[in-house]
Amino acid sequence: MSAPSRNPTEPRPVTEGPRAQDPVTQDPGGQDPGGQDPATQDPTAQDPTAQDPPPTALFDRRTRDAAAERPFRGSGRTARRPNIVFILADDLGWGDLGCFGSLHNRTPSLDALASQGLRFTHGYATSATCSPTRLGLYTGRYPGRLTAGLEEPLGTRDEHHGIPADHPTLPSLLVDVGYRTAMIGKWHCGWLPWFSPLKAGFQTFYGNLDGAVDYFGHFDTSGQPDLWDGEEPVTEQGYYTEIIGRHAAAYIREAGDDPFYLQVNFTGAHWPWEGPDDEELSRHIADEPADTHEESLRRLFHADGGSLAKYGEMVAALDASIGEVLAALDAKGLRENTIVVFASDNGGERWAFMWPFVGEKGDLEEGGIRVPLIVRWPAVIDAGQVSDLPNATFDWTATLLDAAGATPDADHPLDGTSLLGWLTGTQGAPQRDLLWRTREQGAVRRGHYKLLVDRHGHSVWHNLFGTDGRPSYRLFDLSADGREKADVADQRPGLVAELKAVWRSFDEELLPYPDASAWDASADGASSRGASTSGRSTPGQSTLGRSTPGRSTTGGQCPGLPD
Known part of the structure; x- marks a missing residue:
C-alpha cells in the first residue's frame, strides 16, 4: 500500500427539554405513539444473521431504547x-x-x-x-x-x-x-x-x-x-x-x-x-x-x-x-x-x-x-x-x-x-432560517415550519390547481407532519408571505442558473453553458438567515441519465 503524498420573523425557539414530536416514532397518520426518538441500540445485541423483527417488536425496541438517550444539555x-x-x-x-x-x-x-x-x-x-x-x-x-x-x-x-x-x-x-x-x-x-x-x-x-x-x-x-x-x-x-x-x-x-x-x-x-x-x-x-x-x-x-x-x-x-x-x-x-x-x-x-x-x-x-x-x-x-x-x-x-x-x-x-x-452551554440555540435552492425547488425552514417552493410549475400540485407554470408555495408543520402532506399555507398567510420574501431574497443573492436550454448532457458528460458565470461570489455579509441548496434536472442523478 503506497503512502499518501504530502504537499508543502417568526422563529420558534428550539427547546432542549421535552422535545417536539420527531417523525421517526410517528405512525403514517402523523401521531406519535411512543414519545421520544429511538436511542442507540446495543451493538452486542445485534446479530447480523437475525431476521428483522415484526413492526410491533421494532416499536417496542425503539421505545425501550429511547430511555438510554437524554435531551441535550x-x-x-x-x-x-x-x-x-x-x-x-x-x-x-x-x-x-x-x-x-x-x-x-x-x-x-x-x-x-x-x-x-x-x-x-x-x-x-x-x-x-x-x-x-x-x-x-x-x-x-x-x-x-x-x-x-x-x-x-x-x-x-x-x-x-x-x-x-x-x-x-x-x-x-x-x-x-x-x-x-x-x-x-x-x-x-x-x-x-x-x-x-x-x-x-x-x-x-x-x-x-x-x-x-x-x-x-x-x-x-x-x-x-x-x-x-x-x-x-x-x-x-x-x-x-x-x-x-x-x-x-x-x-x-x-x-x-x-x-x-x-x-x-x-x-x-x-x-x-x-x-x-x-x-x-x-x-x-x-x-x-x-x-x-x-x-x-x-x-x-x-x-x-x-x-x-x-x-x-x-x-x-x-x-x-x-x-x-x-x-x-x-x-x-x-x-x-x-x-x-x-x-x-x-x-x-x-x-x-x-x-x-x-x-x-x-x-x-x-x-x-x-x-x-x-x-x-x-x-x-x-x-x-x-x-x-x-x-x-x-x-x-x-x-x-x-x-x-x-x-x-x-x-x-x-x-x-x-x-x-x-x-x-455558554449560548442558547441559534435562531435563524435554513434555506435550500435547486434548479427546480426551493425551501425555507423556520422553527418547525417549512416552506416548499416549486419553482417552475411542473409538480402534480400545479397540474391540479392550474398555476400555469408559476412558482407555487406550500407550508408544512414538521412537528405534526414530517411527511409533508398537509399544506397549511392558507392557515398561516402572514408566515407564508414572510418566508416567500426570505426565499426570493436568497434566490437573488446567489448566482443565477444558466438557461435551461443551455444544459446539454453531451458525450463527454459536460454541460455546455452559454454565458459563463464567475466562479467567485461577491464579497459581503449575507443579510439572510443561514442556509443551504439541492436538486438536479435529472432527478438527482448524474448528467445524461433518465429521470
Whole structure:
C-alpha cells in the first residue's frame, strides 16, 4: 500500500427539554405513539444473521431504547485545539442506521458512536446532491455562490467548475492556525489540472476525484481509472470502502503532535451496488461495452442491480470501516479531544431507507435533505444525548473553525452558524432560517415550519390547481407532519408571505442558473453553458438567515441519465 503524498420573523425557539414530536416514532397518520426518538441500540445485541423483527417488536425496541438517550444539555466544558475527523457517507438515507431505526441494516460502530456522543434528529445536508454539499462543507457557504455549485451534481470538467485555488476553505484556514490536513476518499469538487484537494488546502490526499467509482476496478463514470495519491494516479487492489478506511486509520496512527483535520469521504453506499464479495460482479460491469461517456455512466449507474440485502452489505462494510477509523483514535489515545462528525452528503437513493419522510436524493422534501448526523467530542459533549436542533452541514464548518481558534476570511463570510457556544452551554440555540435552492425547488425552514417552493410549475400540485407554470408555495408543520402532506399555507398567510420574501431574497443573492436550454448532457458528460458565470461570489455579509441548496434536472442523478 503506497503512502499518501504530502504537499508543502417568526422563529420558534428550539427547546432542549421535552422535545417536539420527531417523525421517526410517528405512525403514517402523523401521531406519535411512543414519545421520544429511538436511542442507540446495543451493538452486542445485534446479530447480523437475525431476521428483522415484526413492526410491533421494532416499536417496542425503539421505545425501550429511547430511555438510554437524554435531551441535550451543554456541558459547560471547553477544550482547546481539538483534532477533527469528519466522516461523510454517500447517499445514505436518514433511516439507514440502527440508531435511527433501520429495519434492514446492522451498524454497530455508528450506533456506538451515537451512544458516546450526540445524535441529531433534525440534521440536514447543505444540498440534496453530493457535490454542492461538499462545496458547502469546504467553503462554509451556499454552494450557489460558486459556478460549480449550480451543477447538481457536478459534471463539467473545465477551469470554471471547482473551488478556486484562492478561495479560503475549511482546510486552508485550519492550516493557517497550525493544523495538518488530509482528505481520504471522494473529492467531486473539480478535476485536474485545475482543481484538486491539494489545491484547496488539504496537505494529503488519497482517493478519487469523480462522483462515483467502481468499488473494485476504481474506474469512474467515464470509464477511466480514478485513484490518486496526491495528484499522481495509483493502483491498489481491494474493495474501495475498505481501502478508504485503512488509509484513514493509517493517517491517524502516524499523527504527530500537531492537531489534525482528517476528512474521510466514503463512496458507500453510492452505486454501483457492490458488496465486499462482489469482485466478479465488478468485472462483469467493467466488461460491458461502453464506447461513449454516456454508456460508461449508465453501466456504473447499475440500474439493473442491487437489493435491500446487497445495500445492507454495503452499509455494513461502511460501518466496519468507520469502526476501524474510530479504533485508530482509541489506540492513539486521541478520543477525548477529537471532534468526530458523521453525516451523509444528501438523502438516500433507490435502496436507502428514508421513512417516514417522502423524497429522496435530489429532492428538497425531507427525504432528500434530512440526514443521519452524529457528533462525538468527549471533552465537551456528554455521552448518550439527542437533539432536535435543526442544523446543516456548513454549520459544522463554522463550528469546527470556531473550536480550532481559526478566523473566517472577511471577504468570504460564512453562511453557516457556529454551534460551539450551544455545545458548551455558554449560548442558547441559534435562531435563524435554513434555506435550500435547486434548479427546480426551493425551501425555507423556520422553527418547525417549512416552506416548499416549486419553482417552475411542473409538480402534480400545479397540474391540479392550474398555476400555469408559476412558482407555487406550500407550508408544512414538521412537528405534526414530517411527511409533508398537509399544506397549511392558507392557515398561516402572514408566515407564508414572510418566508416567500426570505426565499426570493436568497434566490437573488446567489448566482443565477444558466438557461435551461443551455444544459446539454453531451458525450463527454459536460454541460455546455452559454454565458459563463464567475466562479467567485461577491464579497459581503449575507443579510439572510443561514442556509443551504439541492436538486438536479435529472432527478438527482448524474448528467445524461433518465429521470
